[in-house]
Amino acid sequence: MDKGEIPEDANEHCPGPQAETAGKSEACAGCPNQEVCATGTAPKGPDPDLVAIAERMTTVKHKILVLSCKGGVGKSTFSAQLSFALAGMDHQVGLMDIDICGPSMPKMLGLEGQCSHKSNFGWSPVYVEDNLGVMSISFMFPECDGEPAIWRGPRKNGLIKQFLKDVYWRDIDYLVVDTPPGTSDEHITIASCLAGIDGAIIVTTPQEVAMVDVRKGVNFCKKKGVNVLGVVENMSGLAQPLSDFKFMKKLGSSSVVDVTEDMISCVRENGPELLLDDVYVWSQVLDSSGGGAERMCEEMGVPFLGKVPLDPQLCRAAERGKSCFEGNKCSVSAPALKSIIEKVIASINIKEDLQSTDGEKKETP
Amino acid sequence: MHGDNRLPRSLAETAGKSESCAGCPNQQACATGTAPTGPDPAERMATVKHKILVLSCKGGVGKSTFRYMRAKHAKNNNFGWSPVYVNDNLGVVSISLMHSESDDEPAIWRGPRKNDLIKQFLKEVHWGDHIDYLVVDTPPGTSDEHITLVQCLLDTGIDGAIIVTTPQEVAMADVRKGVNFCKKIGVSVLGVVENMSGLTQPLSDVKFMKLTTETGSSVDVTQDMISCIRENAPELLDGVFAWSQVFDSSGGGAERMCEEMGVPFLGKVPLDPQLGRAAERGKSCFEANKCSVSAPALKSIIEKVVASIKMKEDLSGGENKETP
Numbered sequence: 001m002d003k004g005e006i007p008e009d010a011n012e013h014c015p016g017p018q019a020e021t022a023g024k025s026e027a028c029a030g031c032p033n034q035e036v037c038a039t040g041t042a043p044k045g046p047d048p049d050l051v052a053i054a055e056r057m058t059t060v061k062h063k064i065l066v067l068s069c070k071g072g073v074g075k076s077t078f079s080a081q082l083s084f085a086l087a088g089m090d091h092q093v094g095l096m097d098i099d100i101c102g103p104s105m106p107k108m109l110g111l112e113g114q115c116s117h118k119s120n121f122g123w124s125p126v127y128v129e130d131n132l133g134v135m136s137i138s139f140m141f142p143e144c145d146g147e148p149a150i151w152r153g154p155r156k157n158g159l160i161k162q163f164l165k166d167v168y169w170r171d172i173d174y175l176v177v178d179t180p181p182g183t184s185d186e187h188i189t190i191a192s193c194l195a196g197i198d199g200a201i202i203v204t205t206p207q208e209v210a211m212v213d214v215r216k217g218v219n220f221c222k223k224k225g226v227n228v229l230g231v232v233e234n235m236s237g238l239a240q241p242l243s244d245f246k247f248m249k250k251l252g253s254s255s256v257v258d259v260t261e262d263m264i265s266c267v268r269e270n271g272p273e274l275l276l277d278d279v280y281v282w283s284q285v286l287d288s289s290g291g292g293a294e295r296m297c298e299e300m301g302v303p304f305l306g307k308v309p310l311d312p313q314l315c316r317a318a319e320r321g322k323s324c325f326e327g328n329k330c331s332v333s334a335p336a337l338k339s340i341i342e343k344v345i346a347s348i349n350i351k352e353d354l355q356s357t358d359g360e361k362k363e364t365p
Numbered sequence: 366m367h368g369d370n371r372l373p374r375s376l377a378e379t380a381g382k383s384e385s386c387a388g389c390p391n392q393q394a395c396a397t398g399t400a401p402t403g404p405d406p407a408e409r410m411a412t413v414k415h416k417i418l419v420l421s422c423k424g425g426v427g428k429s430t431f432r433y434m435r436a437k438h439a440k441n442n443n444f445g446w447s448p449v450y451v452n453d454n455l456g457v458v459s460i461s462l463m464h465s466e467s468d469d470e471p472a473i474w475r476g477p478r479k480n481d482l483i484k485q486f487l488k489e490v491h492w493g494d495h496i497d498y499l500v501v502d503t504p505p506g507t508s509d510e511h512i513t514l515v516q517c518l519l520d521t522g523i524d525g526a527i528i529v530t531t532p533q534e535v536a537m538a539d540v541r542k543g544v545n546f547c548k549k550i551g552v553s554v555l556g557v558v559e560n561m562s563g564l565t566q567p568l569s570d571v572k573f574m575k576l577t578t579e580t581g582s583s584v585d586v587t588q589d590m591i592s593c594i595r596e597n598a599p600e601l602l603d604g605v606f607a608w609s610q611v612f613d614s615s616g617g618g619a620e621r622m623c624e625e626m627g628v629p630f631l632g633k634v635p636l637d638p639q640l641g642r643a644a645e646r647g648k649s650c651f652e653a654n655k656c657s658v659s660a661p662a663l664k665s666i667i668e669k670v671v672a673s674i675k676m677k678e679d680l681s682g683g684e685n686k687e688t689p
Contacts, residue, residue: 069471071505072425072531101506102542107535148507148542150549153476156508181425181505183471184479205425208645216471223473238564239574240609247568250604263594263601271593274575274586281607282572285564285638287645312611319534319613 007033052165053193056122059171060094062348065190065200065226069213071181074234074308075203077318078337079178080108082201084323085341087132091173094125096163097136098190099180100149100156106138110321115142122168128321135167153185160189181213183220191224198348199229201305206236206288211296218300227351229344230303233293235286235310239332242279244312280332285310303347306340308333406487409445410521413492413499415674418514418526418552420503420543444491451647458490476509483513507546515550524674525555527631532562532614537622544626553677555670556631559619561612565635565658568605606658611636629673632666634659 006014014028015021022028023038057063066082068075076099083095097105106112106126114126116139123140125133137149137159149156169175177194180186191197202217204210214231221228247263248256267274297304308314311333317324324330324337410416446463448456460472460482472479492499504510515523528543530536540557547554573590574583594601623630634640637659643650650656650663 070425071421101508102539104535104538107538146538146541146545148546148549150507150512150546152509152512183473185475185509188473188475207641212469215469219469220471220473223471238609238611240611242573244609246608247601247605248565248608249601250606259601259605262598263605266598266601267590267593270597271589274589274593278576279573279586279590280576280583281609282574283564283566283570283607283638285636285641287638287642310611312609312613315533315611316613319616 049161049165050193050195053161054195056165056167056169057175057194057196060169060175061171061173062352063175063177063194063197064229064344064348065177065179065197066203067179067187067200067217067220068181068203069183069217069220070204070210073203073205073210075181076104076108076178077314078201078203078232078234078308079176080105080318081314081324081337082341082344083109083132083134083174083176085325085338086174086176086345087129088323088325089345091131092171093132094167094169094172094175095132095134096167096175096177097134097138098160098163098177098186100137100151100159100186102180103136103138105134105136105178108318108321109134112138112321113142113145115139116167119168122166123162124168133169133172135163156185157189160186161193164190164193183216187220188224191226197226198351199227201229201344202231202302203234204231204293206233206284206286206290206292208287208290211290211293214293214296215300218302228302229347230305230340231293231297232305232340233288233307236288236292236307238283238285238310239280240312242276242281245281303343305343306336308336308340406484406517407521409488409490409492410499410518412495413521414495414497415524415678416499416501416518416522417524417555417670417674418501418503419529420511420526420546421505421529421539425505445489446485447491456492456496458486479509480513483510484517487514487517507542511546512550515552519551523552524677525553527555527670528557529560530557530619532559532610532612532618534613534616536612537616537619540619540622541626544628554628555673556629556666557619557623558631558666559614559633561636562614562618562633563635564607564609564611564637566607566638568602568607570638571607629669631669632662634662634666 006016015025017023017033017037023034023036028034028037064082066075066079076097079095079097083093087093095105095109097103099105106114109128109132111126111128111134116123116126116135118124123135125135126139127133138145140159141147151159177190179190200217200221202214202221204214204217218228218231220226242264245260246258247260249259250256264276267276293307294304309332311330313330314324314333317330324334446458448458449462450456474482501514503514526543526547528540528547530540530543544554544557572585572587575586576583591602619633620630635658637656639656640650640659643656650660
């Protein structure tokens, strides 16, 4: 028997609103839906929210989730730069930030302190450019900047559904959804409520401890029926111009002296052919001796999209809410990101073309 | 801990008797009441002298420093679940140590189920007759796990929270939230740690690459650079390390944030690849001398935390003595 969809605010062992024991079992005690279930007035049929969400999403062509499971791997930076890149290619882009506790998108898109407004059409995103709109909890409660959202799962789920149902995106080509770390309420809700997700991009860093979370992320997608567009290995080695480094010499146990000038002068005088202006310093930083994301993708049968070096210029661009593709400052990270994003778009286009071809074949008598 | 989303916990009245218990390996134990019922957190915490929460709000700042011990299960004995011991005086409890499934399986759990597990950790883990410190590692954010943890532990006395961050402005937003979270829920802030605060590496661990603008590729010129310096100024190679800020702290970083918010600044820990490796291998950074840049910084911070807790304890002890 179909026991009905478990409401978001139901008790832990809810028997289901349409089960025989709905509202009457011991597990129902104290549940906000108890009376409704017991009297049989629980809504039958599909969740009306899903219907409203599906209607909203008819103006959204492609939907991409950006996941990580592990925190601090640069997922939000990637989501922001992906959105900038897509908008830079003249696509219409929406960016939805469903990290309720730690919303980073306003800062990373240069939109701190802005508000969303409600109109007859719904909540309006905040626009970076005409073709790049962003929605985040920060825009709904701008007066609460710095205040933590100490929200349990059901309340977060309610807001995410509201983002999906009530935000007026207009006609957009891409909706990018930035998620918090983990595989919990936010991820379950978005995967359950947002139909027709083109796929998920999983962002990671090179270390083995991060690979554990990538595997979980890939398995989450498989369980939830979300296609994995691929995995990005971020912070994959640090590459910085020599001029951004200092060289310090230890003197005894506690003092250090800066020998940067001495070293640079020595090389300029004795090895000018090394042309120091073109030299950059490279360091692995985060150990990838386990094979990193590329090997893990081979094992799991998902695409490896590429590596992005740890680039302090990219961090600065993110802090200032700028696209890394403007100017030439992010000279090590921007080309890597561009290559990855092009692969993502190509992958989505291939799927779209295949679906059109299948559709034509079905129509052909 | 075995089973699916709908299984009642061992303490529920329907434990072992409801339809969803059918086939569960714990069914008989629960139905006959021989499953450990577990005391309230307050009783378990009576043997715990100090409790420290480690928060970050932002992910990936280095809050967790040890990896899972794979394929080891916490045993269920008459006293409750036992931690897995690293050595005689360091025990660990983690969901990874309790699940019999593969480590690759995600815990796709909504809040209520996570809350249940946290309560189970607090009520059913037997920490031994006496432990001096219980350190609680938390996930990023300020959600179910944090609320449940504090609700259950606050009455038993939480010594305080350490907030870990990185230097950038985007991380400072989360530090503010973390501090405000502690203020709202009445947990003392022991202090803030600024992690990944500048990359410090021995010169021998970096490479020098030269960009060839014609092809856009790079050539490794490390040997040439080092040879040049060795021949002409060898004293510049001994005891030299390379330093770079990496994560921008021009906004003032955690130290300035702590001044603004009136909470202690515990110190900075450099981004040390050796610390990353030690963490990956489940090793203490204080063993041997490999983490030569991060271990002293961590040691200094930890000494401040211990001193702070001790000072509070002495003050509370003093007040108690004065009370007639």
